[in-house]
Amino acid sequence: MHFFSTLMVSFGSMFSAVWIVVANSWQQTPAGFHVVGEGINARAEITDFWAMVLNPSSVDxxxxxxxxxxxAGAFLIxxxxxxxxIKNRHIRFAKSSIKIALFVALIASLFQLFTGHSSAVGVSKNQPAKLAAMEAVFxxxxxxxxxxxxxxxEEKQxxxxxxxxxxxxxxxxGFxxxxxxxxxxxxxxxxxxPVNIVFQAYHLMVAIGMLLIVLSMFGVFFWIRGxxxxxxxxxxxxxxxxxxPQIANQVGWITAEVGRQPWIVYGLLRTSEGLSKAVSADQVWFSLILFTLIYIGLFILFVYLLNEKIKHGPEDVDAIPSEIGHPKS
Ligand code: HEM
Incomplete structure (x- = not known):
C-alpha cells in the first residue's frame, strides 16, 4: 500500500512537471495557435492541440x-x-541503496548530456539570440x-x-x-x-553535468573493482x-528563462508588455510574496522532516522477525 501510494505520488508529480515544462516550452517556441483580437484584448487561441503540445522545444x-x-533523486540516495x-550505520541497507542509485546516476547523467546537447542544437535554430548569449558570441x-x-x-563585448x-x-x-x-x-x-548571467548559468550547469558524469563513473568503476x-x-x-543536481536545475532554468528575455512569448510578446486586465500589479506582488513565504515554510519543513528521517534511518532489516518468528538471516 505504502509502495503503491508512493508510486502514485511520483507519477502525479511527474505528470504535473511535464505539463509545466510543455507550457513553458510553448512560451519559448510557440506553435499551434493564432492571435485573436488586438492590443490589450489580443489573446492566443489554440488551432492545433498536438502542434502546441509538441512544439519545437518541448520533447527535448x-x-x-x-x-x-x-x-536529483539518485544523488540524494x-x-x-x-x-x-562513513558513520558505519545501516550498512547493509546503505550498500545496496548506493549501488542502485549509482546505476541510475550513471545512466541519467549520460542521458542528461545527450538531451542537453539536443536542446542546445534546438536553441541554435529556434532561439539564436539565446545561444549567442549562452556562449557570448557577439x-x-x-x-x-x-x-x-x-x-x-558586455560593454566591451x-x-x-x-x-x-x-x-x-x-x-x-552543426557537426x-x-x-x-x-x-x-x-x-x-x-x-x-542579458549576456553574462546567461553565460555563467549555462556554464555552471554544463560543468556540474560533467562532474556528475565523472562522479558516477568513479562510483561504478570502484564498485566493479569491489x-x-x-x-x-x-x-x-x-x-x-x-x-x-539541485544547483544545476536552478541554473538550468535561469539559462532558459533569462535567455528568453526580453520576451515573455519568444518573438511575439515582450515581458514589458505582458499585463493582465483582470489582475493588478498589487495583486501580483501580493501573491508573489505569499507564495515565496509558503515555499520558504515548506522548504524548512521539508529539510526538518528529511533530517529526522535520515537520523532515524530505515527499519533495521536484520531485526525484522520473519513470518515464522525468527530473525531474517
Ligand atoms: C551535461 C551537460 C548539459 C548540457 C549540454 C545542458 C544543456 C542545456 C540547454 C541547452 C538548456 C537550455 C534549453 C532551452 O532553453 O531550450 C538547458 C536547460 C536546462 N537544464 Fe541543462 N544541460 C546540461 C546539464 C544539466 C544538468 C546536470 C541539469 C540538472 C541536473 C540540467 C537541468 C536543466 C534545466 C532544469 C533546464 C531548464 C529547463 C528548460 O527550460 O528546458 N542540465 N540545459
Missing part, C-alpha cells in the same frame, strides 16, 4: 528536465547512503569557439579570464566547424538577452554531491 526539454529529476557508510562567425569558462564584459576550444561550438551545433553561429550584434539591441566502500574521499564527495 521534457526529457532534459525529467532526467534532471532522476539525477547516494549522499545519504555514503553518509551512513559577431556572426564560423569556426566559433566553445568557452570552458570566462567572465563576459569580450570574454575575460577565459579558456575556449576553437571551432567546438560550430562543430557541436561541422564551418557551421555559422549568429552573433548578438545581428539582433536589435532591445531584442538581446573497492567502492574503501574510497573514503569518494564517500565524502558523495555526501556533498546532493547539492549539485
Amino acid at each position: 526539454r521534457v526529457l532534459h528536465v525529467i532526467s534532471g529529476c532522476w539525477l 547516494i549522499s545519504i547512503s555514503a553518509y551512513y557508510i 559577431d556572426d562567425q564560423t569556426n566559433a569557439q566553445l568557452y570552458l569558462f570566462g567572465w563576459v564584459n 569580450e570574454v575575460n579570464f577565459s579558456i575556449a576550444i576553437p571551432g567546438m561550438l560550430s562543430y557541436l551545433i 561541422d566547424t564551418e557551421t555559422k553561429v549568429t552573433g548578438l550584434n545581428s539582433f536589435k539591441e532591445e531584442d538581446r538577452p 573497492t567502492l566502500f574503501k574510497q573514503k574521499w569518494l564517500m565524502w564527495a558523495f555526501v556533498f554531491s546532493v547539492l549539485l
Whole structure:
C-alpha cells in the first residue's frame, strides 16, 4: 500500500512537471495557435492541440528536465547512503541503496548530456539570440569557439579570464566547424538577452553535468573493482554531491528563462508588455510574496522532516522477525 501510494505520488508529480515544462516550452517556441483580437484584448487561441503540445522545444526539454529529476533523486540516495557508510550505520541497507542509485546516476547523467546537447542544437535554430548569449558570441562567425569558462564584459563585448576550444561550438551545433553561429550584434539591441548571467548559468550547469558524469563513473568503476566502500574521499564527495543536481536545475532554468528575455512569448510578446486586465500589479506582488513565504515554510519543513528521517534511518532489516518468528538471516 505504502509502495503503491508512493508510486502514485511520483507519477502525479511527474505528470504535473511535464505539463509545466510543455507550457513553458510553448512560451519559448510557440506553435499551434493564432492571435485573436488586438492590443490589450489580443489573446492566443489554440488551432492545433498536438502542434502546441509538441512544439519545437518541448520533447527535448521534457526529457532534459525529467532526467534532471532522476539525477536529483539518485544523488540524494547516494549522499545519504555514503553518509551512513562513513558513520558505519545501516550498512547493509546503505550498500545496496548506493549501488542502485549509482546505476541510475550513471545512466541519467549520460542521458542528461545527450538531451542537453539536443536542446542546445534546438536553441541554435529556434532561439539564436539565446545561444549567442549562452556562449557570448557577439559577431556572426564560423569556426566559433566553445568557452570552458570566462567572465563576459558586455560593454566591451569580450570574454575575460577565459579558456575556449576553437571551432567546438560550430562543430557541436552543426557537426561541422564551418557551421555559422549568429552573433548578438545581428539582433536589435532591445531584442538581446542579458549576456553574462546567461553565460555563467549555462556554464555552471554544463560543468556540474560533467562532474556528475565523472562522479558516477568513479562510483561504478570502484564498485566493479569491489573497492567502492574503501574510497573514503569518494564517500565524502558523495555526501556533498546532493547539492549539485539541485544547483544545476536552478541554473538550468535561469539559462532558459533569462535567455528568453526580453520576451515573455519568444518573438511575439515582450515581458514589458505582458499585463493582465483582470489582475493588478498589487495583486501580483501580493501573491508573489505569499507564495515565496509558503515555499520558504515548506522548504524548512521539508529539510526538518528529511533530517529526522535520515537520523532515524530505515527499519533495521536484520531485526525484522520473519513470518515464522525468527530473525531474517
Ligand atoms: C551535461 C551537460 C548539459 C548540457 C549540454 C545542458 C544543456 C542545456 C540547454 C541547452 C538548456 C537550455 C534549453 C532551452 O532553453 O531550450 C538547458 C536547460 C536546462 N537544464 Fe541543462 N544541460 C546540461 C546539464 C544539466 C544538468 C546536470 C541539469 C540538472 C541536473 C540540467 C537541468 C536543466 C534545466 C532544469 C533546464 C531548464 C529547463 C528548460 O527550460 O528546458 N542540465 N540545459
